Amino acid sequence: AQSVTQLGSHVSVSEGALVLLRCNYSSSVPPYLFWYVQYPNQGLQLLLKYTSAATLVKGINGFEAEFKKSETSFHLTKPSAHMSDAAEYFCAVSDPGNFNKFYFGSGTKLNVKP
Amino acid sequence: EAQVTQNPRYLITVTGKKLTVTCSQNMNHEYMSWYRQDPGLGLRQIYYSMNVEVTDKGDVPEGYKVSRKEKRNFPLILESPSPNQTSLYFCASSLESGNQPQHFGDGTRLSIL
Numbered sequence: 001a002q003s004v005t006q007l008g009s010h011v012s013v014s015e016g017a018l019v020l021l022r023c024n025y026s027s028s029v030p031p032y033l034f035w036y037v038q039y040p041n042q043g044l045q046l047l048l049k050y051t052s053a054a055t056l057v058k059g060i061n062g063f064e065a066e067f068k069k070s071e072t073s074f075h076l077t078k079p080s081a082h083m084s085d086a087a088e089y090f091c092a093v094s095d096p097g098n099f100n101k102f103y104f105g106s107g108t109k110l111n112v113k114p
Numbered sequence: 115e116a117q118v119t120q121n122p123r124y125l126i127t128v129t130g131k132k133l134t135v136t137c138s139q140n141m142n143h144e145y146m147s148w149y150r151q152d153p154g155l156g157l158r159q160i161y162y163s164m165n166v167e168v169t170d171k172g173d174v175p176e177g178y179k180v181s182r183k184e185k186r187n188f189p190l191i192l193e194s195p196s197p198n199q200t201s202l203y204f205c206a207s208s209l210e211s212g213n214q215p216q217h218f219g220d221g222t223r224l225s226i227l
Binding site: 001101 | 118145147149154155156157158159162164170172173204206211212214215216217218219220221
C-alpha cells in the first residue's frame with residue numbers, strides 16, 4: 001500500500017501571506033498525485049493533479065504544486081492567502097500498480113488570520 | 115447540475131442492524147468509489163467500481179459490501195455494523211476508471227452504538 005504523509009495537521013497563516021502545505025509520498029515509482037480541498041460539511045473538491053507531465057502544476061483558486069521526485073514531495077503553495085482559503089486540504093496518490101486505488105494523507109487544516 | 119447524492123446524510127443505529135447507504139450520480143460516470151474519513155487518518159478507500167457489475171476492494175473493505183447493478187448507483191452495505199464503523203462516509207465518481215475521484219457526495223455520518 002502507498003503511504004502519504006502530510007506534515008502539520010494544522011497550519012495558520014495571516015491573510016496575504018504565503019501558504020505552504022507539505023506532502024510526501026512513499027512510492028519508488030512516481031504515482032499520480034493530487035490535492036483536494038474540503039470545506040466544512042462538504043465533500044472534497046479537486047484542486048490540482050500531477051500525471052507525469054509538467055512538474056509544476058497550477059490549479060484552481062491560485063494554488064500550485066511542484067512534483068519533486070528526488071524528495072518524493074508534492075507540496076502545495078499559494079503566494080497570498082485569502083480568508084476563503086480556510087479549509088482542510090488533502091494530498092492523495094494513486095497506486096502506480098492500479099490507477100483505480102487511491103491513498104489520502106491525514107489532512108492539513110488551514111487557518112487564515114485577518 | 116452534476117451531482118453525487120448520498121442518503122441518508124446522518125444515521126444513528128445499533129450494532130448488528132443491517133444498513134445501506136445509497137449513492138447515485140447523474141453524470142453517466144463509469145467509475146465510483148466509497149471512502150471513510152476518520153480524524154487523523156484522512157480518507158481511506160473501501161471499495162471501487164469500474165463499471166456495472168465490476169467492483170473491487172480498496173484499502174479497508176472488511177465489514178462492507180457493495181453492488182453495481184446500474185451505472186448510476188453504487189450502494190454501500192453494512193450487513194452487521196459494529197461501533198468501529200462509526201465514521202463519515204463519502205461516495206465519489208469519475209468519468210472513467212483510472213481517473214482520480216472527480217465528484218464527491220456531501221457525506222454520510224454514521225454512528226453505530
